[in-house]
Amino acid sequence: MNATIEAPEVQSEISLKDRWQLLMSEQPNLRIRNAAALLGVSEMELMMCREEGALTPLTNDFGALITELESVGEVMMLARNDEMVHEITGHLKGFKVTGGGSMGLSVGEMDLRVFFRSWAFGFQVVEEVRSGTRHSLQFFDASGRAIQKVYKTAGTDAEAWDALVAKYQADQPVTPELKSAPSPEPRVDPASVDVSALQQDWATLKDVHHFHAMLKRNKVDRLTAVELVGPAYTRKLMRSTDSIESPLDELLLQVKTNQCPIMVFVGNPGIVQIWTGQVDNIRRVGEWMNVLDPGFNLHAKTGDVTDWWTVKRPSVDGTITSLEGYNANGEIVLTVFGKRKPGQTESADWQAEVRVLEAKLCG
Missing domain, CATH: 3.40.1570.10 (HemS/ChuS/ChuX like domains)
Incomplete structure (x- = not known):
């Protein structure tokens, strides 16, 4: 299949494929997702410019x-x-x-x-x-x-x-009719939230999987709830004054040194992917913090994460603690837990790592 799809609202005699090739000649290491953003199209539109048979x-x-x-x-x-x-x-x-x-x-x-x-x-x-x-x-x-x-x-x-x-394989070639990308969900006005009800509901959580239902009952988005519920359950982390670039850098260095196993969650509206284990090869390259281990790679553009919080949720298994990163739209982009299976209490080693992180980075 060989398709050329013009960028929306852009009138040009140069095809999208040609503009992509020109961009790649200028920035040969540019990933397709970033190229699509620069060209004002979706990643799939750009992908469909590939040669016939690809x-x-x-x-x-x-x-x-x-x-x-x-x-x-x-x-x-x-x-x-x-x-x-x-x-x-x-x-x-x-x-x-x-x-x-x-x-x-x-x-x-x-x-x-x-x-x-x-x-x-x-x-x-x-x-x-x-x-x-x-x-x-x-x-x-x-x-x-x-x-x-x-x-x-x-x-x-x-x-x-x-x-x-x-x-x-589809029987017929795909001719996609793409919809406009959905806008980010708007943040809730904090003044509209019954903070006392939120705190009471949070305190009576029995399972971390009930968290989203609790937010829905309280008509509040996740980040606003984290901001409002109070220091008994959440604490905001600040950027370190030394050479460490982000709270994630600090945490990864800690758990590597202490060989504390973690769970790393990353997702989008269609999927959440989870890895569990001990990190070893961590490396910052420019704006990216990277884990480069056999079987697991994480690439974190930490400068685009505007809010870092530690979050504690009650459960029948005891308190469950996480590091959470949010972007400028208030969307959660990363969650890190200590290694744990349902029915198990949280690792004391992980809880200690979080306390050390909070002592370093809480304002």
């Missing part, structure tokens, strides 16, 4: 397709938002579709929470990169924003991969 459109039976990824063996799965890129490599096993097909779940080596209502388009993408030919499955929402990407690795069963793509 794209294989897939059916929208996304739940069945992701379930059958187990057959291909090892893959690398990438979920991201504008501020965070979360990459895990492993074997997806036991993925289950729930909610009448609207949701999906896997736990273990590949830990996912999927919200299929946000999935609209899927493609196999074949592209030439410095390391050779790269195959991926890429999924987008109705506005062309990338939700999830699944990459073939050296450990992938190539025959099973090809069979999976053939099984879910």
Whole structure:
């Protein structure tokens, strides 16, 4: 498939494909998501400018397709938002579709929470990169924003991969009619919130999974609730005065030194991807803080995270503590917990890490 889609509200005799090539000649290391933003189009529109044969459109039976990824063996799965890129490599096993097909779940080596209502388009993408030919499955929402990407690795069963793509290949070429990207949800006016009711509801939480329902009952967005509920449950972290770039840098250095295992959550409206383990190879490169470990990479553009908080939630298993990062729109972009399974109390080591972080960075 070879499609040229002009950028919205831009009149030009130069095709989008040509403008992309010109941009890449000027910035050869620019990622497609950033190139799309600079060109004023969605990532999917830009992807569809690839050469004929590079794209294989897939059916929208996304739940069945992701379930059958187990057959291909090892893959690398990438979920991201504008501020965070979360990459895990492993074997997806036991993925289950729930909610009448609207949701999906896997736990273990590949830990996912999927919200299929946000999935609209899927493609196999074949592209030439410095390391050779790269195959991926890429999924987008109705506005062309990338939700999830699944990459073939050296450990992938190539025959099973090809069979999976053939099984879910669309019968007809996809001619997408993209919708406008949704605007960020507006923040709630703090004056409209009954803070006493919020505090009481927060104090009686029994399960961290009930948190979103509690916010809905109190008609408050997440960040505003965190700001209002008070220091018994939340504390704002400030940027350190030394060379540390962000609270995330500080925390990663702490848990690496003390070998404290963590859980790292990154998501967007279509998916939340989770990794659990100990970090080792952490490295800041310019505006990005990176974890570069076997099986897990995290790339955090920390300068675009405007608010960092530690958050405590009651539960039947005791207090559950997290580090949370929010962007300028008030959207949560990263959550870090201590390693824990349901039914277990939180690690004392993790609680100690959070206390040290708060002592360093709370104003």
